[in-house]
Amino acid sequence: MTTICLGIEGTAHSFGAGIVTSDGKVLSNEWDMLKPEQGGIHPREASRHHSELGPTIINDAVRKAGIGFRDVDIIAFSRGPGLGPSLRTTATIARTLALKLCIPLVDVNHCVAHIEIGCLESEFADPVTVYVSGGNTQVIAFAGGRFRTFGETLDIAIGNMLDVLGRELGMGFPAGPTIETVAKDGENYHNLPYSVKGMDLSYSGMLTAAKKLHSENVLVPDICFSVQETAFGMLAEVAERALAHTKKSELLLTGGVARNNRLTEILTGVSERHETKFHRVSSSLAGDQGAMIAWNGILQYNSGHQIRVEDSHVLPKWRTDDQDINWRKSL
Amino acid sequence: MKQMLALGAESIIYKIEQWGQYYVLKWRQSKPYLLDKIDSQLRKVRINRECKMLTISRTLGVRTPAVYSVDLYNHTIMMDFIDGTQFKQLAGQIPASELVSLCHNFGQLIALLHNGNVVHGDPTTSNVIVDKNSRLWLIDFGLSEMNATLEMKGVDLHLIQRALETTHWDLQETMLEATLEGYVEVQDDSAESILSRMKEIRERGRYH
Numbered sequence: 001m002t003t004i005c006l007g008i009e010g011t012a013h014s015f016g017a018g019i020v021t022s023d024g025k026v027l028s029n030e031w032d033m034l035k036p037e038q039g040g041i042h043p044r045e046a047s048r049h050h051s052e053l054g055p056t057i058i059n060d061a062v063r064k065a066g067i068g069f070r071d072v073d074i075i076a077f078s079r080g081p082g083l084g085p086s087l088r089t090t091a092t093i094a095r096t097l098a099l100k101l102c103i104p105l106v107d108v109n110h111c112v113a114h115i116e117i118g119c120l121e122s123e124f125a126d127p128v129t130v131y132v133s134g135g136n137t138q139v140i141a142f143a144g145g146r147f148r149t150f151g152e153t154l155d156i157a158i159g160n161m162l163d164v165l166g167r168e169l170g171m172g173f174p175a176g177p178t179i180e181t182v183a184k185d186g187e188n189y190h191n192l193p194y195s196v197k198g199m200d201l202s203y204s205g206m207l208t209a210a211k212k213l214h215s216e217n218v219l220v221p222d223i224c225f226s227v228q229e230t231a232f233g234m235l236a237e238v239a240e241r242a243l244a245h246t247k248k249s250e251l252l253l254t255g256g257v258a259r260n261n262r263l264t265e266i267l268t269g270v271s272e273r274h275e276t277k278f279h280r281v282s283s284s285l286a287g288d289q290g291a292m293i294a295w296n297g298i299l300q301y302n303s304g305h306q307i308r309v310e311d312s313h314v315l316p317k318w319r320t321d322d323q324d325i326n327w328r329k330s331l
Numbered sequence: 332m333k334q335m336l337a338l339g340a341e342s343i344i345y346k347i348e349q350w351g352q353y354y355v356l357k358w359r360q361s362k363p364y365l366l367d368k369i370d371s372q373l374r375k376v377r378i379n380r381e382c383k384m385l386t387i388s389r390t391l392g393v394r395t396p397a398v399y400s401v402d403l404y405n406h407t408i409m410m411d412f413i414d415g416t417q418f419k420q421l422a423g424q425i426p427a428s429e430l431v432s433l434c435h436n437f438g439q440l441i442a443l444l445h446n447g448n449v450v451h452g453d454p455t456t457s458n459v460i461v462d463k464n465s466r467l468w469l470i471d472f473g474l475s476e477m478n479a480t481l482e483m484k485g486v487d488l489h490l491i492q493r494a495l496e497t498t499h500w501d502l503q504e505t506m507l508e509a510t511l512e513g514y515v516e517v518q519d520d521s522a523e524s525i526l527s528r529m530k531e532i533r534e535r536g537r538y539h
Contacts, residue, residue, distance in 0.1 A: 141497075148497040154486070154535060189368045196474065198453045198490040229366040233373075236365065240340035245457060245498070269364020274338065321496070 003301070004067065005074040006097070007294025008058070010090030011082025011110045012135055013041045015050040017061035018290030019072070022298050024120050027065035029284060029291040030057045035173055040163070047085035054093050061290065069101060074306075076297020079107035080318030082135070087314035095309045104306040106297040110288075111320040112147055114254045114281075115140060116299060117292035122279035124250040128242045130235060130267065133255035133287070134159035134174065137235075139199060139242045140320055142328060148321045150245065151199030151238045158231055159257050161203040165210050165227060169220050179224045180260050186225020190218060194230055199241045201234045232263045236270050243274045254281040256288070303327035341377065341473060346412055353412040354399065357381075360406070374406045377473040382408060384449065384475035391447040393440045394468040413468045418459035422499050422506070429465075430502065431509040436467050438513025441487065444469075446519055450479040450487040455494035481521070485528030488514070492533065 003022040009015070009031070016031030034041065034049040062069055077094030080087055098105035115129045128150075129140045137153040156164075159176060166175020190213055193205035206227065213223050239251060251271045253264060264280045271278035285291060300306075303326040332348040336355070345356040359374045378401065385395045396411035418437070422430060437459060444451060451458070452474025460468040476483060491510060495503040515522045 143497060144500040146500070148500070150493075150497050154532065189366060194369070194373070197486050198455065198474070198493065200486075200490065200493070229369055233365050233369050236362075237340060241453075244338065244340045245455065266364045269362065273362065273364075 003073045003298060004071055005076050005106075005294040005297045005301070006058070006061070006072045007076040007108070007290040007292065007297050008054075008090055008094045008097075009078045009110070009113075009288050009290045009293045010050045010054070010086050010093075011078045011080065012086055012288060013046045013049070014288040015054050015057055015090070016288060016290035016293075017054075017058040018292070018294045019061055019065040019067065020291050020294035020298060022302065024295065026285075026291045026295075027067070028061045029289050030061040030064065031287075031289045032057060033287075040167070040173070041083075043083040043085045046083060047089040050086055050089040050093075054089070058093070058097075072101060072103060074104050074106055074297055074301050075101070076106040076108050076293050076300075078110045078113070078293050079312065080315035081110060082316060084314065084316045087316060091312060091314050095312060099309060104301060105309060105312060106300050106305065107307045107312055108293045108296045108300065109318055109320065109323050110293075111136060111138065111140070112323060112325070113292040113296040115147060115252070116296045117285050118252045118254045118279065118281045120295055121281060121285060122250070122252060122277075124252055124277065124279060126248055127250035127252040127279075128239065128246060128248050129252045129254060130239050131255045132158050132235065132253070132257035132263070134163060136255060137201070137203070138320065139238050141242060141246050141248060142325065143246070145328075146321045146323065146325055149319070150242045151201065154197065154200050154202045155204040156207065158203055158235070159255075161207050161231065162227075162257070165207055165223075168211050168214060169223065174256070176257060176260065179228065180262060182221050183224035183228045183262070185221035186219070186223070188219075188222045188225075189229065190222060190226045192226055192230045194234060196234050196237050199238045199245070201238055203231065206230060228260075228262055232260075232266045235263065236266045239267060239270055240274065243270070243276060248276070250277045250279070252279050252281070254286055256286060258286040259283050299327040339471075341373070347409070353414075355396065355410050355412045357408045357410070358406060375403070378403065378406055378408060380475060381472045384472035384477070385410065387447070387477065388444060388449060388469065388472065388475070391449060392443045394466060395472070396468065396470060413460045413462060413470070415460040415462035415468065417457055418461055418467070419456035419498060421461050422456060422502060427505065431505060433461060433465070433467065434506045434509035435513035438510035438515075439517045440467060440469060441491070441510075442514045442517035442522075445479065445484045445487070445525070446517070448477060448479045450476050450483045452476060452487070454487055454491050456498060481524060481528055482532075484525045485532050488525060488529040489532045492529070
């Protein structure tokens with residue numbers, strides 16, 4: 001018998017609802033991203049966005065899946081990590097649905113869900129994952145029953161760096177796609193801090209240096225070009241360090257920044273050098289969305305895990321390696 | 332004879348035979364997927380740095396392979412071949428007492444570097460070789476730096492903790508404790524501030 005899971009995502013500025021079956025079919029995947037007119041994301045505004053749009057998005061997801069609420073067997077929700085107000089709104093919606101429909105509630109780690117939906121799509125068994133988004137920059141691999149963070153940013157996430165720089169350069173939010181387009185016209189490379197520490201990296205120095213280039217009237221395309229090449233080169237190096245260290249044979253790229261074609265090109269090169277398979281998660285599953293939460297919910301539920309509503313408080317600082325991954329064979 | 336030992340993140344390591352002895356040849360090959368300017372700059376900086384830091388570290392009392400020749404055009408370094416086992420591979424196979432004593436020694440070596448204001452930059456257990464006499468050798472100094480600040484030393488210790496938790500998760504407490512014990516023993520009076528910086532760095536990552 002197939003199980004149907006409604007997954008609800010809302011850790012940051014995006015709210016999403018997705019419906020996935022236990023055979024790994026994504027029946028629907030609806031989301032909306034808060035795009036502030038100016039400035040960055042305010043947690044309170046993000047949570048208001050979720051509570052205002054959440055019900056419509058969930059209804060749309062159920063309708064587009066061609067099912068009714070009574071067909072849903074499990075509710076899964078992103079319990080963390082993320083912004084407290086966003087998480088609490090999302091969790092409240094999920095709890096309400098689970099109680100109302102009298103079905104199990106499953107709490108999902110947002111970062112783990114990004115990896116598992118990538119594995120579903122790529123059919124990878126045990127990849128090194130490069131997870132890059134507005135809030136996260138991590139290189140993760142499975143070892144000893146958990147997803148372990150081999151490397152991560154020591155300060156700001158790569159997507160955050162791109163967004164803040166984009167704001168400085170007069171671009172809208174999110175700035176990543178604009179920076180990618182503009183960078184194509186860049187010709188002159190300007191030196192920027194290349195900061196790799198073991199398998200960790202740092203982007204704050206690069207942000208400061210790029211802003212300085214802007215104040216010195218360096219052409220915007222050249223700034224974008226230089227930032228992309230340096231930032232992605234650093235990611236390539238930590239991915240290579242993780243591949244060399246773990247000796248795994250698959251490389252997975254996921255998260256919102258995975259949509260960047262130049263980054264994909266560089267990591268394809270990395271995978272060729274190390275003779276590993278490579279997969280970039282498709283655009284609709286790369287960013288924050290509900291399908292990944294739903295799929296992870298199914299994996300967890302089938303391994304015997306669910307959570308009682310009274311125990312389901314959110315975990316804004318939930319680490320990737322804090323959760324026992326019972327559905328994967330320990331290596 | 333030229334036998335490939337490892338494909339590293341930024342180089343290929345060969346074992347070669349010359350003058351009746353074994354040596355290691357480390358080749359930083361070009362990476363066509365990187366911007367050429369970044370690639371050539373990294374290869375140049377890292378090879379220079381590695382040669383220099385291998386030698387400087389030895390003057391600080393840490394065993395490192397001696398460098399015999401450097402080719403800045405082809406980006407190769409020829410150095411001692413250390414006959415031994417990677418600490419990473421050994422850690423799970425030896426008795427606890429031996430493990431503790433090796434970690435203790437590892438911590439002491441890192442402290443010797445730090446006392447000389449040098450950081451290793453990538454202090455994982457892959458970059459420690461244990462020879463037949465249970466002596467530790469540090470290798471892979473491509474990310475090493477001089478004039479290290481408190482912050483850089485803190486990062487170095489943070490990286491040790493990171494390596495232990497990802498690679499030796501079932502032994503990490505024992506290994507970290509022994510390593511830091513050795514570290515504090517040899518470290519000048521600034522041990523306390525470096526250790527607290529290490530904790531601070533760990534908390535700094537967004538979700539830690």
